[in-house]
Amino acid sequence: MTATPSAADLPLMPSDLPDVVLNDNAKVVLARRYLRKDAEGKPYELPRELFWRVAAKIAAQEANFKGGKSKVAARAREYYDLLTSFKFLPNSPTLMNAGTDLGQLAACFVLPVGDSIEQIFDAVKHAALIHKSGGGTGFSFSRLRPTDARVGSTGGVASGPLSFLRIFNTATEQIKQGGTRRGANMGILRVDHPDILRFIRAKEREGELNNFNLSVGLTEAFMQAVDKDEEYDLVAPHNKSVVERLKAREVFALLVQKAWESGDPGMVFLDRINRDNPTPQLGEIEATNPCGEQPLLPYEACNLGSINLAAFYNADAREGIDWEGLKTVIHQSVRFLDNVIEASVYPLEQISEMVRTNRKIGLGLMGFADLLYQLGVAYNSQEGVSLAERLMAFIQDESKLASKALADERGPFPSFDGSTYAAKKQGPYRNATTTTIAPTGTLSILAGCSSGIEPLFALSFTRTVMDNDKLIEVNPYFEAAVKAAEAYSPKLMEEVAKVGSVQKLELLPPEIRRVFVTAMDIEPIWHLKMQAAFQKFTDNAVSKTVNLPSSATQEDIWDIYWKAYEYGCKGVTVYRDGCKASQVLCTGDGQEKKDGAAEDGKPKTVVRKRPDIVYGFTQKVDTGLGALYLTINEQDGKPFEVFATIGKSGKSITAKAEAIGRLVSLALRSGVEVRDIVEQLKGIGGEHPKFQKKILLQSIPDAVAWVLENRYMSGEKHASAHANGLVKETCPDCGEVLTFEEGCNCCKACGYTKCG
Structure with a gap:
């Protein structure tokens, strides 16, 4: 293979290139998340330029292979038409970064976490580099020795997987993915790890480990123990000793309880995953990407793409589906995704090596519900389920044929000879995997x-x-x-x-x-x-x-x-x-039981006690009465207490500021929501209003409300957040209510997704 083509080698955008037809919502999402922006954050790229940038960069990889240079211009136009028809789209990092200096095009990564301080903090550093480049990361913490296990090199005791998981979470909080979104992580712990009960309970309190999805790695031995109501072994990974036995059904019941309470943790079936591991000679799969759909080996990455099934409805075709058109797009998409591997600049050399050893791609789909609507088929019907099987079998078969054709043209993936395909005399294939059904929110x-x-x-x-x-x-x-x-x-x-x-x-x-x-x-x-x-x-x-x-x-x-x-x-x-x-209200012991109740049976308001140490921040706000210094201390990322100090003012003003701080602190520690405090304080008038960053602050309470609102309620829409009588999470970007689907919170209005 030759070097990756430079910008000078990319085909020029044709003058007759048709424009992109977008609906209003798509225009907003493109502008917010994908178009290149100047130093002030304003887009300077048109949608047509974005799609040509991506098509040209991916098509240019054809020049890496014998006879491909002459096909680059035609491939670029083919890919532009494919993308702008919206019959296929690659994962977000490809749309964002193809043809840019960043050049990292994959969405999914898995990193190993070894049982030493050096290996743990190498993983933290590597995750930071991946998040910076726009990817999400998955980790198994199952190799870490359990809490209180002896550490031979120091004579001390280990702090356990959860303590280090919190370090990963904090590091993620500080980094914006590619400048556009927070990093997303998956944390997995095997069910036979001695710290498994701590792990299952890790997100009992809302706001804990907010940058992680958690999943318990279940084994078939454990599931059989659940079925038979037996005990099973907890095994220390560093010395393979059995440290305890637990009743499998009790652990399974706790897992169910926590999922009922909060949705976390989920579960992955490790033995089922490894039965489909195409390259077992390279290791065992222990972790997945943040939404769980992409199991990967350590240091492996995968680039994904999705076919829009809604675009293949044809009332005159067999079963109402344009099978021939779908076949063509499958073959185009597999080639596109294989070219993405060539074009991508990975953040670590170990990742580059693993990706090019296995060349995994994940072609999935979107628009399935819309296709069912067009066909008049109910989702909750055997007809719908059977159609799903036929569609996915077709995509799987055709993606394998496309990968086989690429192997004939370019050679199979380098680890093919030791793979399960070779053992079964299948292939050869260009890609170790070809299909994944990933989230497609944006x-x-x-x-x-x-x-x-x-x-x-x-x-x-x-x-x-x-x-x-x-x-x-x-x-x-x-x-x-x-x-x-x-x-x-x-x-x-x-x-x-x-x-x-x-x-x-x-x-x-x-x-x-x-x-x-x-x-x-x-x-x-x-x-x-x-x-x-x-x-x-x-x-x-x-x-x-x-x-x-x-x-x-x-x-x-x-x-x-x-x-x-x-x-x-x-x-x-x-x-x-x-x-x-x-x-x-429904954590392990039951919050109502912990808080107690009055004699009439109604919940009793309890003011939370102040711990000895709390952390927070101090913000200076210019008011008409002088500089207000507002200190807000937090617990679990939420405001816990407020101290208001105003300089160079009389004792009366100082006393009022202190009183406001004390009352707000009392409200917060009594469980009053920030939004309710803001609604009470916001807009209270005073004698000396003053502008602060183009906002007119009318008084000290108005200033307190302004700081709380900006810090904790950015973009919140109150009415939509209380739909159906249940408090809903709102989008931090536009304030609309988030929906939970495909394993992640996402916004239908602006394309924000919590999982990247």
Whole structure:
């Protein structure tokens, strides 16, 4: 292979290149997240230029191979048409960084965490480099010796995996991924590690380890012990000694309880994952990327892409699907993703070596729910599940044929001879894996389709646009179906927007209510059956959320977890509606029990005690009465107490400032929400208002409210956050309510995603 083509070798953008057709939401997401920006953060790149930049850079890799140089210009135009048709899109780092100086194009990484201080902090450093370049990281902490184990070199005792996990979390907090998003991590601990109970309870308090998704690595030996109601061994990884035995069902029940309370931790089935490990000669897979769909070896990375199934509906074709068009795009996409490996600049040499040894790619899909709507097939039906199997089997078969053709042209992946493919006399293939079903939150907004293989979260919803105007957005296939049934009206769309679903609107035809189901309309078992159907024909794993109503019980989650194991899933993530908001009230011992209750049975307000040491920050605010120094101390990332000091003012003003601080502190320590404090203080007038950073602060309480609001409520929309009587997480970028799907919180309005 020759060197990666330089900018001078890239094909020039043709003068007749058609422009990109984007909906309004896609324009906002492109501008916020993808277009290149100047020093002031203003985009200087047009959408057409972005897609040409990506197409040209990826096509230029053809020159690395014999006879490919003459094909670069044609490939660039082919890729531009492919991307701007939105039939296929690569993962976000490729759209952001292809053709730029950064040049890191992969989304998923796994790093090893060894059992020494040097290895642990090497992993912290390497994760920082990956986050800086725009990637997300997964770690197994299973090799670390347990809490209180002896450390031979110092004679001391180990602090255990959780203490180091917190260091990784803190480091992540300080780094912006590629300047656009916070780093995302997955932390995994084997169920037979002696610290497993601490790990399962690690996120009992909301705000703990907020930069990590956590999953317990379950083994088949453990699951068999659960089935037989037996004990199992906890094994210290550093010396393989059995340190304790636990009842498997009690551990499984605790895992279920914590998932019921908060959605964390999830679970991955390690033995199931390793049965599909194509290169066992290179090691065992111990961890996945942040959303769990990409199991990887240590120092391995994978670049992903997704095909938009909604674009392949054809009423005149077999089963209503353009199979030939889909086949063409699969082959184009596999070649594109293989070229991405050539083009990407990885942050570590070890990663470059592993990636080019196995050349894993992950072709997935989006728009599945929209395709079902067009076909008139219900998501929660055997017809829907069977279609999922046929579609994924087709994508798997064609992606393997495409990879085989590339191997004939370019050679197989270097570790092929020792792989399971060679042992089975399959291939040779260019790529060790070809299929993954990954989250597509922002990509699906660009493509104007539903996310991944998830059902729609709402058929219609209200989005806040500029000047707080409300815009009702409606799924186009639902709108068309209602109009065809002569049942459309603006009033109906408003009603649907209130709840997102049509299941209780009996005036609508039964067929519409049967087909147009949403995530919360669907029984959990159908979510799981759909995940298993796609997993059956996917090399890697599937990013999917099993949505549950708020009323779901722990027994319901036990049943889902057990069936996920029986169905052959590689992991499972559940989310009970509203569980994040109620988390404080249902931790291990029960918060209500800890806090106590009054004699009338009503919860008793308890002022939290102040610990000996708390940390915080001091902010100077210029007011009309002098410089206000506001010190805010925090616990678990939330404000705990406030001290207000104002310089060079009379004793009366000083006393008022101190009183405000004391009362705000009392409210915070009594559990009053920041938003409620801000609403009480904001806008209180005074005699000496003063501008602070273009904001008119009218008084000391108004200044306190301004600091609290900017620090803890950036972009929050109160009304939408309290939908259905449950407090919802809001987007830190635009303030709209976040939805939990594909294993991650994401924003349908601006494309923000907590998992990168």
